[in-house]
Amino acid sequence: MDTELLKTFLEVSRTRHFGRAAEALYLTQSAVSFRIRQLENQLGVNLFTRHRNNIRLTAAGEKLLPYAETLMSTWQAARKEVANTSRHNEFSIGASASLWECLLTDWLSRLYQAHDGLQFEARIAQRQSLVKQLHERQLDLLITTEAPKMDEFSSQLLGHFTMALFCTSASSLKAELNYLRLEWGADFQQYEQGLIASDDIPLLTTSSAELAYQQLAALRGCTWLPVSWAKEKGGLHTVTDSMTLTRPLYAIWLQNSDKQSQIREILKADTIA
Template structure:
């Protein structure tokens, strides 16, 4: 559908006059008439009755009117949003909820501190969904603990962070606590099997570090949290009979991304302090 045809239809329906509609649209009257005929041919109905200067909407025209208004409003909103994005260089970054909460929110603050005309989208989803979005060019940059096994992706190791098993009371052993599973990716689950007894059924499973943290006392639980993040929280204690675990953090993007230079500039700002 040509939006100019709808625009012309709306103007004629407003003025009820081809000549005045032509003046408002900066067109000739014959051009307005031609556009209306085009629209009528596409729809297979007459939209106006024409009796000298008495131009009225037909029943079909009346039915089209609200749809035409909605379509034009939507089109104008889309144009505005696209132009806004272009002006502000919108850049989308995806990661799990726990990574955003524990590390990436502070990094995003540092990116904004750089100044410039930047607009970021912080997208939260499961890793598999984000990899798909990256592949389909719906996402510019993925921050994750595992590199996807796809040749079209580039990756950069951003550093390592340490996970430890935490609870809300001191001097607790794992056997005294219920396990709360905070999802750190499929690769981490292999380590989980080694570190957590096979008969431990998680009382809670979540992708949010904040959610897991808030339930530790209520559920007499323990969960894996980044040490640097946990050290800033009150009333968190490492479970005594477990060891800490180092995890990598990667930036992933499409090799042929048109934002290569911007990605390299952003990654100059340290993600892990």
């Protein structure tokens, strides 16, 4: 199907006049008539009734109209997407909400400054979902605190960051506070032992550091946060009888990714932690 034929059909159906349709399409009237005949021959039906200057859609033309509008709309959307892909080199980066909020936002800004030609997609999801997307080539790069466990993945240690247990009141002890569980990955659970009883449930469980931060005072809670981020937020104090932790940060990608050169450029340009 020639989309130009559908475009001409839609213009004639809108103007109900071959001459005006020709003017709108920058064609001769004979060219418009020829295109309509071509479309009618392809479909094997008449699309318009022609009585002097009174042009109307036939029953077949009325049925074709919504399909033609949908097809042209889809074609325009497809052209736009393809054009965007050709103009921009899309690159998707996935991480948990807490990593984006606490560590990766400034890094993403620096990536834009260093790579004018790239169009980034910042994807937020749980690590398990992102690993699946990476494996299925729906994601280019994963930033996580857990080392890769599959042989088909390559990885690079980006650095380390320090975490501490924070609350909003000074000189507070763990026993005096409600634990708010901010999800930092499966391998972080060992550090949470002792904060709550084995049969207890955290007062709040979330993947968002910002949300946990906002609820600390109201719930008289404590939660694990990166020290650098907590200092920027202000109004937070470390829990008196708690320790600090050092956590790694990895970049993970498919060994046979077709964006190896871009990954190398991105990872050598700047450090996150």
